[in-house]
Amino acid sequence: MKAAKQTLALSSVYRLLEPGPVVLVATSHKGRANIMTMSWHTMIDFEPPIVGCVISNRDFTFGLLKASRECTINIPTVELAAKVVRCGNTTGRTVDKFKAFGLTPTPASHVAAPLVAECYASLECKLIDARLATKYNFFILEVVKAWIDPSRKNPRTIHHRGRGVFMVAGRTIRLPSRMK
C-alpha cells in the first residue's frame, strides 16, 4: 500500500491537482501532527507551483497551518477512500488520525509536516499568503518539493460530489491541445 516515492519536477505539479482530486492535508506544530480531508483547492500558477485552498476556521488544521505556515498535500487513490472519509468525519482535536486510521507519517524534506506514506503523491508546501484567510478561509501555498510513485500510471483518484458521493477517476482521453 505504501508508495515508493521519487522526486517529481515542480513544473509537473499542476497535472496532479488540476483534475480536482480529494486530498489529505497534513500539518504539524509543536510536535502535534494532524490530517484533514480537503476538496476545495485550485492551482494558481505553474512554476513555482502555487496552490490556493480553503481550510475552514472550524477545522483544527486552520490553527496548525497559521501557526506553522507549512503543510503537505497528499493525494490518495480509491483504495484509501474509507480512510479519507474517516479523516473527514473526525477532528484532530480529539483523535490522532494517523494512529486511529492506520496512516503512516514519514518525514518531509523541506517542512516539518509529515508526508502520508500511503498516498501515491505528496507535495511539501509553504504558506505564502494568508490575506484572504480571515474573510474567505483561503490560503495560498507554494509547493517547494513534490514526490510521486512513478509506478502509478493512471491513478484512480477520488472526486467529491457532496454528501459522501465520490466520482472515481475513469478512462483517459487525449486531444490535440495547445494548453499547457
Add this chain to the structure above:
Amino acid sequence: MKAAKQTLALSSVYRLLEPGPVVLVATSHKGRANIMTMSWHTMIDFEPPIVGCVISNRDFTFGLLKASRECTINIPTVELAAKVVRCGNTTGRTVDKFKAFGLTPTPASHVAAPLVAECYASLECKLIDARLATKYNFFILEVVKAWIDPSRKNPRTIHHRGRGVFMVAGRTIRLPSRMK
C-alpha cells in the same frame, strides 16, 4: 445535444464544481461575447455559493470579466471535449468561438453573459472580489443563479491532466460521510 435546463438550488452548486471539471467561462461586454476553457477553480463557500478562479491576464476573458463584472460558468461533458479543447486553443480577440465551434449562446436571467446551451449545467456569476486579480489572476465570484439538465444523472465531466490529457469521470461510490 442542447440541455433542457431547470433551476438548481444554490445550496447544491458545490456538488458540481467540487469534483474539479473543466468548465467553459462565458463573458459579454458591449455586445461582444466570448468563451474560454478553464480548470483552475475552487469552491470557497457553500451558500451563497462562492467560487474562486484563475483567469490569466493574457486571456481575452480577463478584460471582459473585469469590465463587465459578470460571467457564466458552464460545465461540459465528454461529448463536447473536442469543442472544449478548441475553445482553449484559440483566442476571442480574433475568433467568435460560439460561431466557429457551433456552440449556442442563450440568455441568462441575472447576467448579460450568455449560457452555453450544450453544457449540462450553467452558473450565472457576479464578480465580488478582484483584490487578488493583479498579483495572482485570481477572481472571486458569487453564483446568483444555477441551471442544470435534471436528466443527466451521472455526467461524464472531463478533468484536465495537462498537455491535452483528460480524465473522464468514472464510476460513483458512496461512503458514510458527515461531510456536506
